[in-house]
Amino acid sequence: MSGYILWTFYAFFMQSRQTDLENWATALSESVADALEEKDMQRVQIIVRRYGAPANITLRVFDAQGSLLATSDPRTDRQITNWLLISGVSEALDGHSVQGVTKGVLSREDRLYIVKPMTRNGQMLGILRISITLEQFQKQFVRVIWTILAALGITILLCTLVSNRLARSLSKPIEVMRNFAIRVGRGQFDDKLVIRQSNELDQLATELNRMSERLKSLDNERRAFLANVSHELRTPVSNVQVTIDALERGAVDEPELRDRFFQTIKEETKRLSGLIHDLLDLGRLEAGVTLLEIQAIALESVISRAIRAMEVRMQAKNVTVEVDVADLRIMGDSERLLQAFLNLLDNAIKYSTPNARIFIAASGNKQQALISIRDQGSGIPETDLPRIFEQFYTTSRSSKNGVGLGLAIARRIIEAHGGSITASSKPGQGAVFTLSLPLES
Structure with missing residues (x-):
């Protein structure tokens, strides 16, 4: 936006100055053309000195062959030997008006210029060239640039502070919920999530708390189930062992059947005992009741x-x-x-x-x-x-x-x-x- 404003301001100024310069050139060319038609060179000199100022406005009059007749800056112009190399002179001698921006005749400063041919009754009397310096405008424009850049810097700083504060106010509850979700994922169900904002984040926090409570309940139920299963399996194991004792004392008279029962019961007993042992170990480890001797x-x-x-x-x-x-x-x-x-x-x-x-x-x-x-x-x-x-x-x-x-x-x-x-x-x-x-x- 700052660049667009600067570009627009610069283009508007240049267009205004070119319009003013063209109006001046038109008015002065008429007066100078009248003097040239009457061959009144003294009047031409007076007009050039009156409206020209060496410091910022340079006014020159050339004849139809491109020779300098009058100038408002004679000290500089007497050093020029070929005026056809100066911007716009040769084009104006061909009957074309030319305007634009160029460097000074012997300096490197930027100048806005216009060259107009002067004719009467189809006869070329000469050309008029006016140029004005842009140095003052450029200095003012530099100050405008720095002013706008300073305003831009202050605006960016304020926007950064405001957006950073706004971002923190939005991201902090999200970060809190993320950390809460991580803890829940690790099995920490005792935390409570508190978000003091009356919006969707507060509702989400409420739902996360409900989810945590439900997960805690399910986790407790799972642990209780493992403990109950381990406890309940002790009874069938004891029964199987009693049966083995009875069989070994002669409860079964058929040796083949007895041996098969022995083998089956022993295998199941071993399997159930191992299961009970594993379930008890797992239940203790998950419940955190097993003390480690580190x-x-x-x-x-x-x-x-x-x-x-x-x-x-x-x-x-x-x-x-x-x-x-x-x-x-x-x-x-x-x-x-x-x-x-x-x-x-x-x-x-x-x-x-x-x-x-x-x-x-x-x-x-x-x-x-x-x-x-x-x-x-x-x-x-x-x-x-x-x-x-x-x-x-x-x-x-x-x-x-x-x-x-x-x-x-x-x-x-x-x-x-x-x-x-x-x-x-x-x-x-x-x-x-x-x-x-x-x-x-």
Whole structure:
């Protein structure tokens, strides 16, 4: 807008000055033409000196051959030897009026000029050239430019302050709601969102609070369900064990039937006992009632204990383990971490092919220990990867081998230690579980 105003102002001034200059030239050319027709050169000199001013207005009269007859600036003009090179002179000698902007005859200042031919009865008497300096206008125009630029700067500053304040007033409640949503996404349902604005943002905050309360209720119901299921499963397990005792004391006379019952009951008992144990562990971990005995422990010793505990299973499947663990000390509960490693090793052995190898590596990275457990199984389908740490979630390949709690428990244990666990896999190349745990400071 400032540029447009300046351009408009400049164009208006130039147009006005050109119009004035043309009017002056027309009036003066008539008077000078009369004097030239009468061959009154003294009168021509008087007109030129009267209306010309060397400082800002220069008036010149030339004859029909382009020779200078009279000038208001004789000191400068006596230095010019060829007037045909001066802007507009040769065109006017051809009978054309010319006007425009050019530099001074011997100076570099900008001047507005007009050259008009003077004729009487079809005969060229001479030409009249008037030029005026633009220096004063340009100085004034520079002051106008700086004034407008200063006003523009002040306007931009004020607009910046106002828009910044307005943006903050709009973005602050949005940022508060974003942080609230992040906390809710992390499972923190006790916060209350307060937005003191009577608009749609306030209504949105109310709905977010309702959503948080509902999620908290659902979370409590889920935890209660896990606790109830764990409690209720104890009764059938006890009944199965009583039945086993009765059968062993001779309740069944048919040996074949008895042995089949024994096998079935033992398998179910083992499965139900494992389920109860896992459910109780998961419920305690999610409820935060499990107290961790945090202390500095050698990472290699925990991994070695887990491998020794799985030796029988590995030998049965002819699976070997390669270990490359740096001498690291981590902060954690050794028994809980052992449980997490056992679950991960159990998962790796379960899906490894016979005669395969499991690779365990660990290294330090800043304040974290990075542990990877890689198997040589068939891998985890890409569609299952995002959900394998969910409780009760089982892939198509594992639906008959577990209930989907082992990885969920491992994840809760690692996260309770302030660490993280991720999984990656490629079809036919096995799966890699990567853990991070805090190092001893």
